[in-house]
Structure formats: structure tokens, C-alpha cells
Amino acid sequence: MSTHQPFTIAGVRVFSGGGLIPGVTHVRVRDGRIAAVGNESVTRPGDAVVDGSGGTLLPGLVDAHVHLLPGCTQLAAVFGVTTVIDMFSKSETIDPERAAVAASERGRGPVLADMRTSSVGATAPGGHPTIAYAPFPYVTGPLDAASFVAGRVAEGATHIKVIYDDGSGAMLDIPALDVRTIEALVAAAHKRGLPVVAHASSAAGAVTVARCGVDVLAHAPFDRMTDRQIGDVARCGVAVIATLSIIDGFPDEDGVMPLLAQPHLAGRLSARWRRVVERQARRWMPPEPPDGAAQRYNAVAFLESGLRVLAGTDVPNPGLVFGASLHRELQHLVGAGFTPGEALAAATAAPAEVFGMADRGEIAEGRRADLVLVGGDPTADITATQLIRDVWVLGRRVDPRAYAGGEAEREGVRWQRDSAEKIVKAIGESWPAFPAPHEVRRDDGELLGRVVPTAGGWQAVTIFGVPLGGAGDQGDAVRTLHARGLACLSEPWWARVGDGPAWREARIVEAAPGRVRLRWSDPMADQPPSGEWFGLDDLDLSLDRPAG
Template sequence: MAWRLEKKQAVRGLSRLLLASVAGGVLSLGGFGTQAYAQAPSAVLLEHVRLFDGTGTAEQDDMAVLVQGPRIISVGHSGHVKAPKGAQRIDLSGKTLIPGLITDHSHVGVVSGTSVGAENFTAPVIKAALDQYERYGVTTVTALGLTKSPLFDDLRRAQHADGATGADLFGVDQGIGVPGGMPPEGMVKVGKDQIFRPATVAEAQQAVRTMASEHTDLVKLWVDDFRNGVASQKPLPVMKPEIWQAAITEAHNQKLRVAVHIHDLDYGKRLVAAGADIIAHGVRDEPVDGPFVTALKDRGVWYIPTISLDEATYLFAEQPEILNDPVLKAGLNADLQKQFSDPAWRQKVAASPLAKASHAAVAMNQKNLLTLYQAGVKIGFGTDSGAAPVRIPGFAEHRELRLLVEAGLTPLQALTLATSQAAALLNLSDRGVIAPGKRADFVILEADPAENIAAVDQIAAVWRGGVRAAGPLVPR
């Protein structure tokens, strides 16, 4: 993805402070908080490790990966990769190395604890979320809208810098919703400066031009009545076709791609016909059909299932024993712990019409994902984590991998979606695979994910930009 940098004084100062802090071994960036990082030597040879390189090919045993600075220098069998004099050697016998996970659909600065609203779009809240993603092995995050400029733009640039801590950050400036409609103002509660809600074609075109001037990575549209499969739910107003067409056309004029939030097959078809580049949620109301599959393939449209979005609606209410899972506890704050432990909350959620509809949505989403995958449609990886308190950054991505495997993918196929395919959706050629010249973003696992996808929970260490950044996820 081409990255266009503005030479703003504030950004230069932010980047200098970030790099100076990392050089000292500690990040201390104003409200970002403080986090110690291991100081990387000039070169590190990771050897005797089982390697999944992200390309979809079989794992290889007894491999070595040479890292110098933020990049991978060499990959080969142990004993055949030459390390420079003085390089640190790390024996990873029995462990598995995979690329850092990449989410194509998440959100930052919307949620803090159990609260949702504009007050959460702050540097400390966002940085804490990026640090949490990193601890779970998610090294690149795409915030698909509901952001605020210039703060989001400054944070994004800072996260791109070599030596930055926490997950790298890409995303959508603001995004385009509907007056009185999606995303629902009463639920999301973001500020008016975090989303555009154009009522006319001219307003839609201007919204896209504003986003382009802020160097947004993508344009995001919400096209959904928000009934979520609940027949008794009153529908919200839906974006008019002339508005979405104007936004898509203007985005393409600005050389920007468009990601669209949908729930139903009908809107999916209509938006693909209008030129949408990315379907940002799976179709959940009915089985996908031949014309839709053909349209996705012929137009090269990407499809992000986000299966765990609906599972999160009922998971913590219906499975209270999951609160004992140390992998969940690693990302669970006190407010959420209290909410999930409340029997009244669990009973209310489990008995709601939305919970029943969400079960059906997960099953339909999985069925459609497998159909599209087997048909050769381009599939990305995302969860909508960070958009609601129950969609927990990092943990949601681990759940998504399980749900992809439950849908019929092999563990390595699911991991391929979350690494090289997710990078390809973003047009990022520098990550998502373990190969010479690529970013040294990777995760070291205690177990083999090819045998059981749950191995992704057993994180021994996370490396981000050639530096050991976090781990283990669960203290041993």
C-alpha cells in the first residue's frame, strides 16, 4: 500500500520522541504510558524451529531465521544459514514460528472497559489496545472507521516508524454512515467528527475528498438496516443508492478502495455491482449464490467474514466457564470481568432474540465462507474487534481462527488468511510471510498449530520489527 507522509511539525516531533525512547530501551510517549522492551542486538539467529511461512505451504522442521534490525535477512535450514560474527543465537527446538497476525477489520478508540463513546478516542486508550493486540500476536491492525483526525493520522504515522511499540496501525479516517442510521448513534456514541453522514450526493463526494486529504488508507461505507436477523427489530434507515454510488465513484477518482459494511446478501450484491472493493463482513442472512460468487471473482473483490463478531454476542453469557481461560484473562479488564460474571447480565443476553439470531448468523457465515473459499474468492481476515466491549482485541482474532477451522478450513489455511492474505488485502508486500527482506514481525508458539489451531493461544514470544516485544501471553 502506498503510504503518503505529510511533513507536519507535530508528526516529526512525535516520531523523533518515539525513536529516541526506543533507542533507550523504554517507550515513554506522553499519554501512551510506559513499556519496557528488550534491546535487540545487531543480529539474531533463531534456529531449530518449526516454520510456517504464511504462504500456505506445509510447515518445515528444523529451520533458521536470521533477523537484523527490523528485517528478516535469511531463512533456511538450521546449519545452512550463516550468522554474522557476534550474532545472538536462540534455540527454539520444539517451538513453531509463524508470521504476525494481521486484522483487516478492527476498531480503535471506540471502547474502554465497558464504555463506548467519543471520550475513548484518546492516545492512551488506543495505545493500550495496540499493545494488547501485540501481546496476542496481532502485529498489524486496520481500524475500519470511527476515527478522529488529526489524532488518528498522527498515531498511524508513529506506529509505522521503525522501533514503534504495539501493533502497526492502518485504517479509515472517519467513514461514511447514514443520518439516523448506521452506525447507530445511540449505541456507538461517537462524535460527529468521527463519521460523516451525508444526505446528498455532493456531501458524499466532499466526505470522500476530506478523507483523501487526510491520507486515509481506505474509504468505509455502512449499508445495513441493523436488524441483525431479528424480525421484530425496527429497521434503521439505509444509505440510498445514489449516495453509495457517489462515494464509491469519488473514492475511485481519488485512487482509494472502498470497504462496505453489510449483513445481507442483497446489499452485498448491489454494492459489488456499484464497484465496492471489499465486503467488510460476511453475508449472514442467506446462502450466497452463483451470481454473487461470480461477481466477487470477476471483479476481484475481497471478502472478510468476521465470524467472531456474532459469536461474541452470546459467547460470554452462554459459556461462563470461559472466564477461567487464562488466554481470555490476558485481555480482560476488571469492568468486563465484572459484567461477564454477573448472572443477571448473562441471563438477559442469553434470552435475547439477538442471541438466537447471532447463533444463526455464525452458522450461515461459516457456510458462506467455506463456499466462497472453495470457489477461489479472495478472503481476508478480521473480527470487528474493538467496536463493542465484547469484541476483545487479540482474543477475538484467536476466536476467529477457531471459527474458520470449524467452518471447514484446515488450521494452516486459516493462518494463511490471517497472515499473507490479510497483508495482500491491504496491498502490504512487506509482511505476512517469513522471507528475506520482509518485516521481522512474527510469533513463536509453544505448540504446532497445524495439529490444533488452539496452539495460537500458546504464545512464547512476539517479535515486532525485529525486537522481542511481548510474551509469553500467559505467564508460565
């Protein structure tokens, strides 16, 4: 289909805002906008026709709570998320992504989701999320409010984020803004015409920031709210971003991350992101991971009290992937008690209204042609959103194959890994008692590998990042590295490259942190005499021959 050729999506159910539109079966798109909505009569001579039989056409999905990483807008679009709303990022990440989105809207390069951003959020010196993002500007008191907001406006912010979190919900003690400062920030933002989103993880904190006049809560609180607290927040009229999918950061009883247990989502993931999520399942976990029950209760209580509840993921927290995880968020909303239609509205019309995006969120004449064609009927079964058949942003069709293997993917995976390592290092330095990875060396200083805290105990990991043996006692993990950390380099390995299904036997010629040089055992393999370097992001490795 030509980029500029008008087209009609035919024979399809059409969901817009509150539900399916009765009698509507065709949607015509011209010049990046919805030109007509109706029956077969809207089709014009020369239109390309997209067969939507058996499917449902949705407005492009909106993830109302993300944190940007390189290439994330391209990845989001692969999964039908056509707008992402950033809730704390720095200029070095925002600016390249914004430029790429602008180029995409001019028809250049791959098709990307649109984005909105808060730039950096307002927090006290050393406050949340200093560990992840420092250095960035802090707010020391009410007198800083006007200049802080002006700085964010200059950086292109479309809303302001404030953080009210002393860490008590995570048994930490960190600095937090006071009420007078939050009120000053709200006043400064509203004077500029910008809505204010507040991070407050506790029920009491949600009430406090709502009374300060913020417009949106960044999360449904993580502890169960009382009826009185729900009523207090409801009287303030705020909107609430649910972020129920945060619990997808914890593996199931079989050690599988929830996102990877969804075949249609996992099948659309690139091999690199699949490996990222698989490795996140092996990180340290608290003794009793959260079950999300309080958040689900609060989200439904807010909805029943008349507040607008928005779908948001808080990606790229562990276990979450841009675009893909919004479909899990919809599942969590329905599991909590939302109807499928209410969940879909939370990812389309509701965020468009709350964040002042009048050109999207519904399928109507004149709106942006941000559209998602899915199989089945998600108003009856919310998992049908995962059956993605086609995605368009401003009428340009998304090629789901364009992202995997490209530089945007490599940069995004690298950014996510580096960010996670920075956070783990900062936690270890701030709280020495917190379990943290550490290197293991021979008496002569030779690096043998690392021992890493995981859900199952301490895991011995090679210098290039592959687990050795099972997880258990820390001393046993150290002994495993002394016994096998270097010896394993001479053993035969099994390797699978990229998305390929085939495992092949290989020898490790050389190893370094995060990468290995392999030489295939097959004498007929086409390879350099000294082998070939592979990054761990591009490779699955196993000492045991995998089944199949």
C-alpha cells in the first residue's frame, strides 16, 4: 500500500471510546486522517481495501505511564501502542526520540508512536528516583517551583510530574517534597496550562497530593485504601493511572515471566527483548513478591467512584516491554473487575481526554488515523487485543519486522541493561545489607565470574553472563566459580543465534563481559578460522544440549 494512497478498512467491527459503533463496518483513511466512518458506501474508487473480516478496529492504544529509552516509540508501535506518555526522562533520551518521531510524522524512516513527556520530575534532593536518573535538577522548596516548571516547559514538557514518596512503602528512608512545595508546583504548572501528574505510592500519599490539586495520580496506590480515602480522592476529581502490570516483574511458580507466558505477545517480541525478560526472571526477588491485590481493589474503587482510570504500564520496569505490556495491563484491568469496554476506554478515549489530545482516542471523522486492527472481539474477550493484524500511525502502516535487528533495538536493549546495572550498583552502595552481585577472582586476580542474588538463591555466573549450575547458597556459588568458572570455557557449548530455531554445538575461543567468540564444531560451517564474536543479547547459550 502506498504511503499516500487512501485506503478503506472494510467489513470490520469498530470500537470507539465507549463501545462498538452499531452499524459501522468501514473506515476510510486519507492523508493520515480518518476521512469517513460508515458502511461500504464510504469506499471511494482507487482506495486500497484492507479486509477486516472477523476483526475489530480500535483507536491506537495509549500507554499513559512510560519512561523513555532509545527506540521505544518504534517498539511500542509494533504492538499497536500509537502514543506513549512519558513520566520522567532526561533530555539526552527525550531529544533523539522526539526528533525521530517528528521525522516519522513527515513520512521519513520507520513508523513510530507519538510521544508526550514531562521531562524530569520534581523531587527533593536525593529523592526518588535519584538512583535511576541522577544527576538532574532538584526542587528544594516552594521558591523553586516557578523556575522548575519553566525549565521543563523549555524542554518541551506537555505535563509536569511531581514525586511525593519517602520510601516507606519499600522500607526505605529517602527525602521527599513537602506539601507547600507540591502546592507551589501545581500552581506554577496550572499557570502555564499544564496538567500535573503525581507519583505517590501509598494510600495516604494519594490523598495528600490529591488535596494539593494535582490532576492525575501516576499509580493506583500499592496499599489498600479505606472507603474514606477513596472518597477523599474522588472529591478532588483526579484521574488515576492504574499501572497494575507492575506485578509482571515477578515470575510465576515455574520461573516464567508473565509476559512470556502470553504466546501472541511473546511471539511478536524480538529475540533480544525475549532474552532481556528471561534474564530478569533470574534477578533477586523479595521473599514475598507483591500480588497486586491492593492495587486492583483501588483501581476498581476509583472507577466505581466516578474517576477516570487510565491504562499505564510503568515500562521499562523489570518484566515489562514497550507496547507488549499494555496488552497485559488491559488483562489486569479486566481481572480486577473492569469490563473489557472499560479497559479499552482506559487505553484510548480516557487518556486522550485527560492529557488534552483531542485528535485521537476515538474513531471519528477528522481524527488521526492511529488505528489497530485485531482478530476477534476484545469487547467480549480482552485478550483479543493481542491478535494484532495491522497497525497504522497517521495512516502509515507499521512493519513489525523493521524493529528487530536494527540499531534502535540494540541501543534500547543496551540502555535498559546499563540502567539496571546502575540501579543495582547504587542500591548496593546506599544499602550495604541489600543483596548485590559481586565478582569472584582467583588468588592471582584472574576474574572467574560473578555471584548474583536471584529468586532461588545465589547464582554462579560466568564472566560472559551465563549461569553455571543451579542457584543456592552463596558459598556454593563461589565454589562453583572456582571449580568451573574458567574450566567451562574448554567445554562444548550449545548456541542459538538471533531468532533462529537451530541450536549448534560450538567452542568458546575467547570470552569477555557480555560477549563470546565462538567457533562452530561443524567442520562444514562457514566461519572465520578464529571464530566470530557474538554479544550475549544476540545469543542463547547452554552447556546442556537443549531439547529439540
